[in-house]
Amino acid sequence: MSGAPARRRALYALATSDRFEAAARRLPVAERAAWSRASRYVAGERFEDAAAVVARLRSDGIAAAVDLFGEAIDDAGRAHAAADAYVEVARRLPELGAGATLALDLSHIGLDVSTGLCRGHLERIAEAASPVRLDIGAEDHSRTDAALALAAGLARTGAAVQMTVQANLRRSVEDWHSLVAAGAAIRLVKGAYVEPPSVALRFGEETDLAYVRLAHAIHGAGAALALATHDRVLREALLQTLDGAGVEMLLGVRTDEARGLAGRGVPIRVYVPFGGGWFRYWMRRVAESQGAHR
Numbered sequence: 001m002s003g004a005p006a007r008r009r010a011l012y013a014l015a016t017s018d019r020f021e022a023a024a025r026r027l028p029v030a031e032r033a034a035w036s037r038a039s040r041y042v043a044g045e046r047f048e049d050a051a052a053v054v055a056r057l058r059s060d061g062i063a064a065a066v067d068l069f070g071e072a073i074d075d076a077g078r079a080h081a082a083a084d085a086y087v088e089v090a091r092r093l094p095e096l097g098a099g100a101t102l103a104l105d106l107s108h109i110g111l112d113v114s115t116g117l118c119r120g121h122l123e124r125i126a127e128a129a130s131p132v133r134l135d136i137g138a139e140d141h142s143r144t145d146a147a148l149a150l151a152a153g154l155a156r157t158g159a160a161v162q163m164t165v166q167a168n169l170r171r172s173v174e175d176w177h178s179l180v181a182a183g184a185a186i187r188l189v190k191g192a193y194v195e196p197p198s199v200a201l202r203f204g205e206e207t208d209l210a211y212v213r214l215a216h217a218i219h220g221a222g223a224a225l226a227l228a229t230h231d232r233v234l235r236e237a238l239l240q241t242l243d244g245a246g247v248e249m250l251l252g253v254r255t256d257e258a259r260g261l262a263g264r265g266v267p268i269r270v271y272v273p274f275g276g277g278w279f280r281y282w283m284r285r286v287a288e289s290q291g292a293h294r
């Protein structure tokens with residue numbers, strides 16, 4: 001086993017550990033130290049913090065996708081509360097000005113409780129956000145079937161939807177068709193989850209090749225495509241040939257490049273998460289920033 005995948009696995013184990021988060025946030029001094037590093041990737045805890053970041057990005061010609069932290073809720077009451085919080089954010093979207101979208105993960109609004117419950121929440125949020133687009137995240141492969149069905153179902157109702165497709169998942173080569181047929185836009189990512197080899201390609205060359213093939217196939221089918229990657233070589237090679245493709249990046253990552261893309265007239269959107277649950281998100285970004293996925 002090489003050191004990098006082992007390091008990634010270890011960091012991801014920490015990123016999803018309740019005990020680690022509780023221990024790290026118990027002492028105010030430790031929490032402050034964590035926040036001082038995490039704040040690079042996170043707008044803040046309140047909607048107003050996100051709005052300030054969105055305004056700053058807009059002044060650089062960069063659009064935003066705003067998200068409220070949270071994932072993997074497994075009881076109906078908390079899922080309902082999370083959906084209510086999203087509806088509130090959706091109602092405040094006009095405060096962010098034109099161009100901002102609303103991002104969310106389905107497990108945050110009850111996917112693990114039941115697909116039907118999650119669908120109800122999703123429709124409620126989409127209605128509150130309309131006409132603003134919902135950008136739906138892709139989670140680990142055990143949730144892919146349900147997530148795709150919900151995203152495609154929502155898109156078929158005429159709602160503005162962007163679904164995330166993970167290049168590292170072997171099944172993605174088929175999955176995007178139903179999304180595009182339903183009228184969803186596609187956000188193409190390499191994939192953030194450590195998955196078993198039976199379902200996923202290795203990070204590095206294998207995933208990068210799949211990314212290139214998927215980008216061409218999706219663009220060739222006429223779908224709206226966002227290249228959500230900080231991989232400069234991949235991005236620039238694809239932008240040369242895929243007319244109209246946009247780029248998406250994470251807040252705090254390669255910020256100068258995002259500004260440069262905006263200056264060149266490439267449609268660019270930055271993911272702007274906010275809320276109290278920043279710790280796990282930050283740990284994931286730490287894993288990626290170490291190149292631990294190579």
Ligand SMILES: Cc1cc2nc3c(=O)[nH]c(=O)nc-3n(C[C@H](O)[C@H](O)[C@H](O)COP(=O)(O)OP(=O)(O)OC[C@H]3O[C@@H](n4cnc5c(N)ncnc54)[C@H](O)[C@@H]3O)c2cc1C
Nearest residue numbers: 137138189190191192228229230231248249250285288289
């Ligand atoms: C807008 C957006 C939405 C996403 N949504 C999802 C999703 O729904 N589901 C999912 O599985 N994944 C999602 N991802 C994450 C994605 O799958 C990758 O894990 C992540 O983007 C890192 O891969 P990369 O394509 O940037 O390429 P990499 O090869 O990992 O990175 C290229 C270079 O970018 C820099 N870089 C990358 N990440 C960081 C970082 N965190 N900090 C500092 N530098 C960094 C490094 O210099 C690195 O060498 C999303 C990514 C983006 C940009």
